[in-house]
Amino acid sequence: MPAESTVQRVLRSAVAAGRWDRPFLLVGMGEARDAAAVSFLQAILCEEREGGDGTACGSCGSCARFRRGIHPDFHRLVPEKGRVTIGVEAVEALQSALSLRSMEGRGAAALVPDAEALTPQAQNALLKTLEEPPPRTALVLTAAAPRALLPTVRSRCVALRLPPVPRAEMIAAAGGSAALAAAAGWDPVRVPAAVEEGAGEADALFSRAFAPRAPSGDPLEGLEPAAAWVKGKGGTLEEQRERLRMGLRMLLAAHGGGGPYAALARAALRRRLAALGEARERVERNVDPAGILEALAVAMRAGDAVPLKSGASSRRSM
Numbered sequence: 001m002p003a004e005s006t007v008q009r010v011l012r013s014a015v016a017a018g019r020w021d022r023p024f025l026l027v028g029m030g031e032a033r034d035a036a037a038v039s040f041l042q043a044i045l046c047e048e049r050e051g052g053d054g055t056a057c058g059s060c061g062s063c064a065r066f067r068r069g070i071h072p073d074f075h076r077l078v079p080e081k082g083r084v085t086i087g088v089e090a091v092e093a094l095q096s097a098l099s100l101r102s103m104e105g106r107g108a109a110a111l112v113p114d115a116e117a118l119t120p121q122a123q124n125a126l127l128k129t130l131e132e133p134p135p136r137t138a139l140v141l142t143a144a145a146p147r148a149l150l151p152t153v154r155s156r157c158v159a160l161r162l163p164p165v166p167r168a169e170m171i172a173a174a175g176g177s178a179a180l181a182a183a184a185g186w187d188p189v190r191v192p193a194a195v196e197e198g199a200g201e202a203d204a205l206f207s208r209a210f211a212p213r214a215p216s217g218d219p220l221e222g223l224e225p226a227a228a229w230v231k232g233k234g235g236t237l238e239e240q241r242e243r244l245r246m247g248l249r250m251l252l253a254a255h256g257g258g259g260p261y262a263a264l265a266r267a268a269l270r271r272r273l274a275a276l277g278e279a280r281e282r283v284e285r286n287v288d289p290a291g292i293l294e295a296l297a298v299a300m301r302a303g304d305a306v307p308l309k310s311g312a313s314s315r316r317s318m
Helices: 006-017 031-045 061-068 088-099 120-131 151-155 167-173 178-183 188-196 199-209 224-231 237-255 266-284 289-303
Strands: 024-027 074-076 108-112 137-143 158-161
Touching: 006 024, 006 031, 006 158, 024 031, 031 061, 031 108, 031 137, 031 188, 074 088, 088 108, 088 120, 120 151, 167 178, 167 188, 178 188, 178 199, 178 237, 188 199, 199 224, 199 237, 224 237, 224 289, 237 266, 237 289, 266 289
Parallel strands: 024 137, 024 158, 074 108, 108 137
Antiparallel strands: none
16 A cells, blocks of 8 residues: 555644645645545545544445545536636536535535636636635645646645656656657646647647758748647637647657757757747737747747757758
């Protein structure tokens, strides 16, 4: 049996002491993060937890209903079908549910997995609940990128950080593909979504579109296939941005792994990495994905004007 992590120990102690008056924000990636959140909330609702060690018994009626996903006092805030973001309406529905008396008398438990999916408006709507949760209500948010949350949201939560998933374990979870692992944000839980989006195949499109080349000519040459993948088949703007995030993560990983980028002069590589950083920031500022890709291509071509490393071939790969 794996050793208990610091986060698990803190959450178990909170249950045992009956103290969860502030929401928890679990920061990290992978199944361990989600398992810690679910175990904590199941223990909150467990019928046999009094006098125990802060863990769910696993055998009472409440635990059985929790495992089956039909516990009336457990609420999960996730995007509606066909959407990748959580809006104000969903937050208001959660708040209404939490304002009601618990069905089984143990209190209520709410989970917001991947809280980065909350729109800024939805985060603002959630603030009052985070600051003053209803009596006997446990709230847990999880996030791989907490900076995507408003500072006011983070400040109202007790943040607990889980250790990162080892790189080798993450690549194994992605079928041996470092590119797919990067597209999934180095989070094993997100690998299936990256596979479904075709991130593995898109890696080649991005590699060709942004390969080092001479700065002369059209800087947007070869960009269309990668842009078409980001655009998808009539997907929403947020879905396009999520695919763009995947593409940028794959590019970032590739630039740190040699390959066609090994021949770049150090200054050129720095400029490319800076351009990638700017592109990732623009995604979070809700800039149009097509505009971000074009600006990235132009910036990288300008950066490639720096000479190759000494001794490397003067002819750049096309």
